[in-house]
Amino acid sequence: MDQSFLIMLSNLLHLQNQLDPTTSILSDSSTSATSATPSSLLTSTSAAPLLFFTIASVLSYISTTRKPRSSPSPPPSxxxxxxxxxxxxxxxxxxxxxxxxxxxxxxxxxxxxxxxxxxxxxxxxxxxxxxxxxxxxxxxxxxxxxxxxxxxxxxxxxxxxxxxxxxxxxxxxxxxxxxxxxxxxLYPEFIKIPAGRRRLQETTASFAEITSLPNICGAIDNTHIRLHSLPSNLPNPSIYTNSHGFRSIQLQVVADHKKIFWDVCVKAPGAFDDATHFRDSLLYNRLISGDIVWEKVVNVKGHPVRPYIVGDWCYPLLSFLLTPFSWNRTGNPAQNTFDEGLMKGRKVVEEAIGLLKGRWRILQDMNVGLNHAPQTIVACCVLHNLCQIAREPEPEVWKEPEESGGVARVLESENYYYNFGESLRQVLADDLYQRLSSR
Structure with a gap:
């Protein structure tokens, strides 16, 4: 019973003493007592106690049933x-x-x-x-x-x-x-073409160990970045639906032997093929225009071979981009040997993409606005390179869907580069097959 209730109870007792005439009747003279009628005496001697006990009972019930009041506490910070x-x-x-x-x-x-x-x-x-x-x-x-x-x-x-x-x-x-x-x-600092002699030499030598092919300086591949949603007012949303059936935008990367990207491009919606995306990239235009010329040259059977990148059959065969002779090993022994070596080099970029998506899982389901998706993808590529340079532990590799694109056609404007690439590829295939057969 709290203090306020005790005070209230004391006040009621005091009030009862004032209202109950019993004490005064007993102490008054006999004339005062005999002048009172029985009915008035009954009223004066019983009403006050009844009132007191009624009020006291109510207050006691309220006191025992109400919850204690607590001061309101401020919301947690x-x-x-x-x-x-x-x-x-x-x-x-x-x-x-x-x-x-x-x-x-x-x-x-x-x-x-x-x-x-x-x-x-x-x-x-x-x-x-x-x-x-x-x-x-x-x-x-x-x-x-x-x-x-x-x-x-x-x-x-x-x-x-x-x-x-x-x-x-x-x-x-x-x-x-x-x-x-x-x-x-941070892009210019951490995503750079291997132009310096030391880095280029290290890259080509490492690829040679992997593939037995000389002067490879990178492997190219394309991957789809799934879009969580598209704006409702997009004029032509169907161009974002890729051959796998989901909506995406495309990321094209070129990786070195350490699975470090030295070129990144995010331009094409999902419905475009790899070759179209490649031709729309700055890298393609710089290579076609001669803006990028690697000075390191090796001689293979009297044929000068400058550094080149390797890709699968979804890319066009060009002087600076070599692709397999076939996708199902239907070539002659030398050609099949070349294809096997080339695909070993290409596996580097596949693993790099798998690490990228395994480490930065937002790329598995891009939940940013479409306008900000490209910069988010490129930012993840920069962070990927930082991790690879720092030799961070590699996460579980994200598994990509199987390639489903057809063989890339060559444009008329690319005929010169195609013819040069075709002869270069055959020279490299013959040389590789001869070297491996003589072991």
Whole structure:
């Protein structure tokens, strides 16, 4: 029973003493007592106790049944309740992270952000000057961490917003800003054609070990990035439906022996074929125009061989892009041997794409707006290269659908490059078959 109820009970007792005339009747003179009639005496001696006990019973019932009042507590602060809050992130990254053993620390960081803590700090340091110019209300490292968690886990803006106690529009805004910076400011530093003598020599020598073919400087391939949704007002949505039956945009990459991309292109919707996408790329136009000329030349049976890239039958055979003689080993022994070696080199880019999609799972189901999809894809390629350069542990490889494209036709404007590539391919096939047969 609380204090207020006891006070109320005391007041009622005092009131009862004032209302009950029994005490005064007993102490008055006999004349006062005999002047009262029995009925008036009954009323004066019983009404007050009845009133008292009635009120006391009601108050006692209320006192025992009501819930105790508690002062309203303020709503919990996101910074104290969410493990993804700025405060929690700060505590982990500045106080605990360097106290942890490196393998445990980096494993924890990879599970949340897709890369180890040292690589994460590298990304933050390179982006921080640009993020600072945007007057973002969040710390740079927190903003980058939030975007990396979205890219690596494939989360939607709404899910990330709930996790980080932010508004979805702000998550989208920060995602667009960080991916734009990655795809523009960091692209030239981490995605570069192997033009230097040392890097080119290392690349061609490594491919020669894999394929037994000389002067390969890269392998090209195309992959479909599934789109989660398309704008409702898109004029011709059917061009995004690919041969596998889902909507996508295409990513074309060229990778070296370390599965590092040295060229990236995102231009074509899903319904376009690989050759069309290739011809629309900056790389194709630079190679056709002679803007890219690798000086390293090797002599094979009196034939000068400059560095070239390799691709499957979905690409046109050109002087700088060699493809298999056939897709089902229907050539002669020399041609089949060449095809086998070439496909070993091409497997490098297949694995690179598998690692890309395995590490940055947003590429398995692109849940950003169509206008921002290309820069998000390129940003993931930049991050992929950072991880490969840093020799990050490779995740489980994403398995691509089987190739279903037909053999690429050669355009009339490409006849010169085709004829040169055809003779080059045959020379390389004869030389390879001769070398392997003589062992």
């Amino acid at each position: 996101p910074s104290t309740t969410s493990q993804y809050s700025v405060a929690a992130f700060r505590a982990l990254s500045t106080e605990r992270i360097w106290a942890m053993e490196a393998p445990l620390r980096d494993a924890q960081w990879r599970s949340m952000y897709g890369l180890s803590y040292p690589v994460f700090t590298t990304v933050v340091d390179k982006l921080k000057p640009y993020i600072a110019q945007s007057n973002l209300s969040l710390p740079s490292d927190y903003a980058v961490a939030m975007v990396l968690s979205r890219l690596s886990l494939g989360l939607s803006a709404k899910t990330v917003a709930k996790r980080y106690s932010l508004e979805p529009y702000l998550v989208s805004k920060i995602t667009n800003m960080v991916t734009r910076l990655l795809s523009t400011k």
